[in-house]
Amino acid sequence: MNATEPSERPASAPTTGRAGVKRSIDLVASAVTVPAWAAYRTSAAVVGAERAFPGFAQLFALLPGLTGTTLRRAFFRQTLRACGRDVHVGFGALLTSPEATLGARCYVGPYCVLGAVDVGEDALLGSAASVTNGGRQHGIDRLDVPVREQPGEWPRVSIGRDVWVGDRAVVMANVGEQAVIAAAAVVTGPVKPRQIMAGVPARVIGERGAETLATQAAAREPSGLN
Incomplete structure (x- = not known):
């Protein structure tokens, strides 16, 4: 040949x-x-x-x-503060701060809105998802001062590696690696790695890899046969 x-x-x-x-x-x-x-x-x-x-x-x-x-x-x-290789930022997506970071191969869908946040490697943000710097950006305690003039809090929020955030979800807190946020969910508190969250406000409905781990554990148990 x-x-x-x-x-x-x-x-x-x-x-x-x-x-x-x-x-x-x-x-x-x-x-x-x-x-x-x-x-x-x-x-x-x-x-x-x-x-x-x-x-x-x-x-x-x-x-x-x-x-x-x-x-x-x-x-x-x-x-940006950091932007990795092969990043995809879709049409109409708005990044509001140069302090944002985008990890390698992450996907930011069309019409997303990102603040001064960190998006991890291989993370996927669906269309019109929003990742904000917390949920208390404006104070609301005083009634004699307009909300726009009251001081707020702007914590830095991170989306972990290999996270999937569904379309139109709103994320206001840290999301651990390999977690999943369902479409239209509103995340108000920290999400642990591999948790699956859905709803308003978002709650845990499952965990990635749980079935695989259970199957592996069952395979290791003695069968009881002689």
């Missing part, structure tokens, strides 16, 4: 080739977004990063298709 025939080529060649193309595209996108990055830095020097950032993020949110996804990733890698 000729060494140049397809069956003799290394299996990793197509993957390596695709990775190279992706890197090249990311480099081009980084170059294209440099003027926007420079404009952002100039604006941030005048009004502060927290005020300058949302306008640029909103502009990039309106770019459609794969081009938009690629340019958003490039811009956020230059401006």
Whole structure:
């Protein structure tokens, strides 16, 4: 058999080739977004990063298709506190703070809203999900002062590795790794790793891997047969 025939080529060649193309595209996108990055830095020097950032993020949110996804990733890698490789931020998704972090390969669906939060590696955020900095961003105790003028609390919220947050869910507290938040759920308290949460307010309805662990435990028990 000729060494140049397809069956003799290394299996990793197509993957390596695709990775190279992706890197090249990311480099081009980084170059294209440099003027926007420079404009952002100039604006941030005048009004502060927290005020300058949302306008640029909103502009990039309106770019459609794969081009938009690629340019958003490039811009956020230059401006966020941290942004990993192969991040996907969908059309219309709004990041409100440059202090947010996005882990490698995480997916932020269309029309999501993220504050100064941490999204872990391989996490999935469904369409229109919202991750806020807690649920007490405005004080409500005084009646003689408008709510918008009362001081609030802004804790940093994290979404762990390999978490799945369903469409239109609202998350106001830390979510442990590999947990699942059902669509339209409202998370008001910390979620432990691998818990499955649903409802308003969200409550535990199961645990990822529980059936597998039970099956493994049963297999280890003596059968009682001689």
